[in-house]
Amino acid sequence: MGRRSIKVGKGFEYRVRDWFRRAGFEANRVPVSGASSAMKGDVVVKVSRGLELFIECKRRTGGYKELFRWVEDALGKGVDVLVLGVSRQKPVVIMRIDKFIELILRRG
Secondary structure: OOOOHHHHHHHHHHHHHHHHOOOOOEEOOOOOOOOOEEEEEEEOEEOOHHHHHHEEOOOOOOHHHHHHHHHHHHOOOOOOEEEEEEOOOOOOOEHHHHHHHEEEEHHH
């Protein structure tokens, strides 16, 4: 991975961290994320006592176009969550970060 890609990736990780911090959560970027097998994910968010979220961040300049089109279509219909499934795999939940933060804030 080139220096520019690393810089862009780090910037995105800090951006994700800051979304959670602005909502009042303790959130930190994992030092040397991706280079250490000792720590999980790129960002760690303390949701409540004993509950942490380990977040892996992926950013692509021109990628995920179809996925984002599905999300926009769902949002346009008033849907909050998109669930994707592949044969014999556990489904994956996709939602906007602001809606996700709102959901975990209500839980707390």
